[in-house]
Amino acid sequence: METMNQTSRVKRGGERAPARNNRTLRLYTVDAVIFVLFALVINVPLTGLAIHEWLGIAIAIGLVTHTVQHTNWVVTTTRRMMSATSFQNRVNYLLMVALFIGFVSIIVSGLLISEVALPWLGVTPPGARFMLWIHLASVGWVLWLTAIHIALNWRWIVNTSDRLVFKRFARTGSR
Numbered sequence: 001m002e003t004m005n006q007t008s009r010v011k012r013g014g015e016r017a018p019a020r021n022n023r024t025l026r027l028y029t030v031d032a033v034i035f036v037l038f039a040l041v042i043n044v045p046l047t048g049l050a051i052h053e054w055l056g057i058a059i060a061i062g063l064v065t066h067t068v069q070h071t072n073w074v075v076t077t078t079r080r081m082m083s084a085t086s087f088q089n090r091v092n093y094l095l096m097v098a099l100f101i102g103f104v105s106i107i108v109s110g111l112l113i114s115e116v117a118l119p120w121l122g123v124t125p126p127g128a129r130f131m132l133w134i135h136l137a138s139v140g141w142v143l144w145l146t147a148i149h150i151a152l153n154w155r156w157i158v159n160t161s162d163r164l165v166f167k168r169f170a171r172t173g174s175r
Ligand code: HEM
Pocket: 027, 028, 031, 034, 035, 038, 063, 066, 067, 070, 073, 074, 096, 097, 099, 100, 103, 146, 149, 150, 153, 156, 157
């Protein structure tokens, strides 16, 4: 009986593990892609304006994907904010809201001052000076918020890198 229980536990665990690994791999891939895009997109002299604009549009798609992957977090935490919860949870939630608003403001203002990507698609944006100011000012504080966001998730990043990248390389290397 004991052996049977153990077998079924292993089997059940074995069935669940790949699904969880796949989700982790998907999260990790999107996180890595948006991180690299962010590092490039804040460095306009490195890429030039045309590539900057296309990468800016790519990171917008990446961030929508990242947020959709965390729909559960958004729904659960928003509900939690309606009832009694800790100060730390509220600060964490406010940080996420500010991060979201910050990226939306950079991307929308970026599209409104676009000189290459949108005209190439046949759309002429208004390009007001005020929008340029919004674009540059939002970058200033979103940079800090992103650094805090990454720092708060640092343990997950280290553990997952260890499991998905370093241990995998170590296994292939030892063959
Ligand atoms: C360059 C920008 C960003 C990077 C590199 C980044 C990276 C990460 C990482 C590494 C994690 C932990 C692993 C995971 O669950 O995926 C995470 C979680 C999360 N991120 Fe981001 N993120 C960025 C922007 C954003 C933005 C703009 C939002 C929008 C609100 C956001 C919302 C979330 C949420 C809701 C979680 C889950 C938090 C939790 O489970 O405690 N992220 N992000």
